[in-house]
Each structure stands twice: as structure tokens, then as C-alpha cells.
Amino acid sequence: MAKPLVATAPFTGCFGCHMSLLDIDDxxxxxxxxxxFDKSPINDIKTFxxxxxxxxxxxxxxxDENVEWLREFRKNCKVLVAVGQCALTGGVPAMRNTVPLxxxxxxxYLNGPTVVDGCIPNDPDIPILLDKxxxxxxxxxxxxxxPGCPPSADTLWAALTALLTGKDVxxxxxxxxxx
Amino acid sequence: xxxxxxxIIIDGVEVAAQPGQTILEAADQAGVYIPRLCYHPDxxxxxxxxxxxxxVNGRPASSCTFPASDGLVxxxxxxxxxxxxxxxxxxxxxxxxxxCPSCEASGDCELQAMAYRLGLLTPTLPYLRQPRQLDASxxxxxxxxxxxxxxxxxxxASKVEDGKTVFGFEGRGIHKRxxxxxxKGLSDTDMSVADEAARICPxxxxxxxxxxxxxxxxxxxxxxxxxxSDIEHKKATR
Ligand code: SF4
Ligand code: SF4
Ligand code: SF4
Ligand code: FES
Numbered sequence: 001m002a003k004p005l006v007a008t009a010p011f012t013g014c015f016g017c018h019m020s021l022l023d024i025d026d027x028x029x030x031x032x033x034x035x036x037f038d039k040s041p042i043n044d045i046k047t048f049x050x051x052x053x054x055x056x057x058x059x060x061x062x063x064d065e066n067v068e069w070l071r072e073f074r075k076n077c078k079v080l081v082a083v084g085q086c087a088l089t090g091g092v093p094a095m096r097n098t099v100p101l102x103x104x105x106x107x108x109y110l111n112g113p114t115v116v117d118g119c120i121p122n123d124p125d126i127p128i129l130l131d132k133x134x135x136x137x138x139x140x141x142x143x144x145x146x147p148g149c150p151p152s153a154d155t156l157w158a159a160l161t162a163l164l165t166g167k168d169v170x171x172x173x174x175x176x177x178x179x
Numbered sequence: 180x181x182x183x184x185x186x187i188i189i190d191g192v193e194v195a196a197q198p199g200q201t202i203l204e205a206a207d208q209a210g211v212y213i214p215r216l217c218y219h220p221d222x223x224x225x226x227x228x229x230x231x232x233x234x235v236n237g238r239p240a241s242s243c244t245f246p247a248s249d250g251l252v253x254x255x256x257x258x259x260x261x262x263x264x265x266x267x268x269x270x271x272x273x274x275x276x277x278x279c280p281s282c283e284a285s286g287d288c289e290l291q292a293m294a295y296r297l298g299l300l301t302p303t304l305p306y307l308r309q310p311r312q313l314d315a316s317x318x319x320x321x322x323x324x325x326x327x328x329x330x331x332x333x334x335x336a337s338k339v340e341d342g343k344t345v346f347g348f349e350g351r352g353i354h355k356r357x358x359x360x361x362x363k364g365l366s367d368t369d370m371s372v373a374d375e376a377a378r379i380c381p382x383x384x385x386x387x388x389x390x391x392x393x394x395x396x397x398x399x400x401x402x403x404x405x406x407x408s409d410i411e412h413k414k415a416t417r
Contacts, residue, residue, distance in 0.1 A: 085280050088301040095278055098310035098325075137303055145300040149280035173405055176295050178279035179286065179396070 004053040004164050008040040009073055011066045012093050012133060013059030017084040018042065020150035021056070024157050031157075034164055039076075048076040054163060055080045057142075060090040061134040063127035074140040079163065082136045083156070085149040085178060090133040092149075097132045105129075144169055148177045185249035189233075190256055196247035203231055203242040206255070210414025212407035213255050214264050214296070216271075216289055216381055217330035218243040222339055225331045228271075230264050230293065261297055268294050269302040274353075276311065276325035283391030284383030286399030290328055291382075292406035311356070316364035319372035319388055326384040327357050333376045333385050340375035343368075357384075 010018060018041065022028065038052050039045045055077030061067055074080060085091040096104050110118040136142050146159050155175040162169045185196045189211050196205035201224065206213050217228040224243040231242045234254040242253070254260065271290060279285045311324035334346035334357070345368045349358035361367025370376070377387055396402065 082301075085278075089278075090306075092278060092281055095276075095281070097306070097308045098276055132308060135301075135306075137301075138305070147300055171300070173295065174403060176298065176300065178291055178294070179282075 003034065003036045005038045005050065006035045006040070006054045006056065006160075007038045007048065007052045007073065007077060008042060008056040009058065009069060010041055011057065011059030011070065011087065011136070012062040013084060013086040013091065015058070017058035017086075017150040020084075020148075020153055021156055023153040025153070027153075027157055031160070034161070048072065052077045053079065054160075057082050057087045057136050058084055060086045060093055061130065061136060061139050062093055062132075063129050065127035067130070067139060070136060070139050079143045080136075080140070081144040081146060081159070081163070082142045083146045084151055085147065087136045088145055088147055089135050094133040094135075101129060101131050146171075148175075149179050151175075152177070185247060187247050187249070187251040187253060189253045196249075200247045201243055202233065202235070202240075202245045202247050202251070202253060205247045206242065207410050208413075210411055211255065212410045213242050214261075214293060214407065215243055216293060216328060217332060219332050219336075219379060221375070222332060222335045222379075225335060227329060227331050228267065230267055232260065232263065234260070264293075265297045265299050268297060268299055269304050271328045272302040273304045273306045275327065276308070278325075282326065282383040283386055284326070286394070286396065286402055288383055288401075289381035289406060292401040295401065296405040296407065314359065314364045316366035317368075317370060318366070320365060320370060320377050320385065321388055322357070322359070322365060322385050323383060324356060326382045328382055328384070329355055329357065330381060332379045332381060333357065336376040336379040337370075337374065343370070343374070343376075345370045345374070345376060 008018065024031065037043050038050065039048050055073045057073065057080060061070055082088050086093060090097060105120050109115060109120045144159070146155055148155055152175065155171065158171065158175060159169045183198050185198070186193050187196050187202065187205060189206055194205055194209040194211060203213050203215065203218060213231050213233060215231040217225045218231060226241050226244040229241055232239050233242045235245060236252055268290065279291055285291060313324065314322040329348070331348065337343045337345040344360050347358055347360065349356055359365050359368050372387055380386065
């Protein structure tokens with residue numbers, strides 16, 4: 001039987017959730033036996049080449065490129081798992097959600113105490129920021145949520161192995177954490 | 180046991196109650212935990228949060244305000260009521276601006292702990308994302324209203340325990356907020372860091388300055404044991 005395919009996405013996060021996945025220590029070898037990675041920053045595969053079983057999403061949705069890729073993930077993955085507080089709630093980047101975007105940009109690029117000759121970047125290659133940072137489930141349907149900042153390696157391991165072997169992803173008390 | 184002792188039935192189990200006790204107090208004494216947020220054992224009940232809602236003879240009622248009386252039949256730990264409580268907790272999360280990873284109360288916060296206990300993986304109701312006012316004017320205590328759940332514990336503690344009137348509610352419905360009795364903010368009141376009110380807040384809203392992050396992750400109040408365990412422990416060791 002072919003191994004299940006896993007893809008991972010880094011949206012607006014700090015990469016900590018991906019690091020936590022690598023933090024499963026030697027179980028990473030077991031994981032390599034269990035699954036094959038498709039599109040992911042871990043192997044630098046840039047596009048989907050075939051349907052994927054599980055998509056793991058890190059980070060909230062803060063710009064047009066995030067939206068586009070999140071929709072691609074929904075199209076190409078049977079099961080989508082939002083991983084970590086940024087993906088679940090917007091997380092730390094969502095602290096800007098109560099400040100108008102214009103004010104955020106002006107503070108960062110024009111008025112901040114360390115700014116010299118500031119200008120708000122508008123290169124066409126830079127993704128366009130959304131008005132707010134959105135949790136993944138406000139943009140597409142999400143099948144599972146793994147909380148934590150980041151979710152511990154044990155949480156990721158417990159959830160992934162359950163998902164891949166068709167078992168219930170019931171997290172015990174100590175693995176449900178919002179920080 | 181005095182002659183006055185009454186018996187109420189919670190989830191099919193007989194629980195003794197004394198006259199004058201509420202359902203929640205009788206349950207606590209017997210080691211039966213009813214989820215709650217605005218109740219505090221040192222304060223008169225507020226009846227604000229409705230998390231302690233149980234069914235009394237089939238009708239929903241807040242157990243922190245409902246007097247116990249002989250023969251009441253109460254439902255508490257049922258999937259229906261816990262689903263209702265999960266929804267209340269979700270609403271409290273999406274109404275405020277709760278960024279747990281950067282909050283000093285994380286790990287010790289009763290709102291967060293309640294979400295964990297009820298198995299809420301994440302709120303999925305739409306976020307309100309309204310700016311709320313921060314008050315850092317006082318030298319020892321701050322108010323970060325993003326994290327206020329309007330439980331009223333601070334205002335009850337200020338009145339009953341401290342004999343002051345530092346806090347009160349202002350506005351109605353979705354505009355309701357916790358206000359202070361001083362035009363220029365908390366520094367303009369007679370709030371003192373030694374007040375009971377300074378350490379009564381269940382969340383990260385009203386906090387003493389310079390005390391955050393002292394306890395390492397893994398050793399905080401709710402890292403390993405769910406909220407309510409202390410009460411349930413009484414039953415286990417009886
Ligand atoms: S949830 Fe935490 S660890 Fe994960 S991307 Fe966001 S900030 Fe980083
Ligand atoms: S007050 Fe509690 S729920 Fe709110 S951000 Fe702080 S820890 Fe999280
Ligand atoms: S400041 Fe704290 S204690 Fe006061 S109403 Fe808000 S959450 Fe409750
Ligand atoms: S604890 Fe009873 S209403 Fe809040």
C-alpha cells in the first residue's frame with residue numbers, strides 16, 4: 001500500500017509549529033516510515049503534484065498569497081489540520097486586529113522610533129496585506145484543530161499517528177494548551 | 180448532622196445541604212464540582228456568567244444563586260449542559276481579544292482552564308475584534324480590558340472585602356465594560372495593591388504589575404490538573 005501523503009504550509013506564523021514537528025526527536029524516523037511528504041518547506045517541494053491525504057497548516061491568514069495557498073491546500077488535501085494558535089485564532093500576529101491596518105503600517109514604516117526616511121513598501125512582488133489576520137477556519141473548512149504555541153511534539157505525534165491510522169484524535173487534558 | 184439538614188440530588192447522587200446554602204455551595208462541600216467563573220467563595224454570588232447553570236427539577240437555573248431546598252433534583256455534568264457551557268466560554272473568547280501565548284495569566288487563568296476542562300480545542304464563533312481600553316495608569320495594578328469577561332468579581336471584592344468602590348459596570352449589552360471610580364483611570368482611585376480586588380480577577384484583565392511569568396510553564400495552576408480538581412479531590416479523599 002502506498003504511504004499516506006502529508007503536505008505542510010507556513011502561513012503567517014513564526015515557523016515554531018514546523019520546528020515542533022521536527023522536535024518529535026527519533027520518532028521522526030518512524031514518521032518517515034509512516035508517511036511521505038509532498039509540498040512542504042521541509043523538503044522545499046513548491047507545488048502540489050498529486051492529491052494529498054493530510055495538510056498541516058501553520059499560521060494565520062494575513063495576506064492575499066496566504067488566501068490563495070490556503071484554498072490550494074483545501075483543494076488538494078483530503079483532511080486539513082490547523083496547527084497552533086496562529087492557525088487557530090490568528091495568534092500573536094492577530095494582535096494587530098484591533099488597530100486599523102493603515103495605522104499599523106504607518107507605525108511600522110513611517111512613525112516608529114527607529115524609522116529613518118521611511119516609506120510604506122509597495123513593490124508588486126510583496127503580498128497585499130488583508131485588513132485583519134484571520135484564523136484558517138474563517139477562510140476554508142478545517143477538519144481538525146491542534147492548539148498550542150506551538151503544539152508540543154507529543155500533541156503533534158499523538159494527533160498525526162491517530163489520523164494516519166484512522167483512529168480518533170481525542171487529545172488528553174494535558175495536551176490541550178493555548179500557549 | 181443537625182435536624183435541619185436537607186438532601187438534594189445531583190446527577191443521581193444524594194448530597195447534604197444546610198439551610199442558607201446555595202446549590203453550588205452544597206455541591207462544593209460534597210466534592211461535586213459545578214463549573215463557574217464569576218463565583219468566588221469569599222464573595223457574595225453575582226450570577227453574571229451563567230456557567231454554573233444546572234437543571235433544577237428540569238428547569239435551567241444558576242446554581243451559585245439558587246437556594247438549596249430539600250428534595251431538589253439537579254442535573255449538572257450532562258453533555259447538554261456542558262455543550263451549553265462550552266458555547267458560553269467560546270462567546271467570552273470571541274467577544275474579547277484573548278492572545279493566550281502572550282498573556283501573563285496563561286496557565287493560571289480560569290477562563291482558559293475552563294475551556295481546557297470542557298475540551299474546547301478552539302473557538303470557532305466569529306471574532307468581534309473590537310478595540311478595548313487598556314489602563315496602565317496605576318503604579319502597581321493594570322487593567323487590560325481585552326481580557327475582561329465582565330464577571331464582576333473585582334467590583335464585589337472592592338465593596339465587600341476592601342470597603343471601597345473602585346470598580347463598577349458601565350453601559351449595557353455588548354457595550355458593557357468594567358469602569359473605575361476615577362476620571363483619569365485607576366491611578367485616580369483609592370485602589371491599593373494590597374486590596375483583595377487586586378488578586379481576585381479570574382483572567383489576565385486585572386493584574387498586579389511586575390509579577391508575570393514567574394512560574395515556569397509546567398508548574399502553573401492548571402498545567403496538569405483541570406480547574407475544579409481541588410473540589411473533586413474532597414470527594415475522593417472523604
Ligand atoms: S502558533 Fe506559536 S509557534 Fe506556531 S507559528 Fe504561531 S507563534 Fe509560532
Ligand atoms: S485572560 Fe486567559 S483566556 Fe484571555 S488571553 Fe489571558 S490566558 Fe488567555
Ligand atoms: S476585571 Fe477581571 S474581575 Fe473584573 S469584571 Fe473583568 S474579568 Fe471580572
Ligand atoms: S458562577 Fe453562577 S452565574 Fe457565574
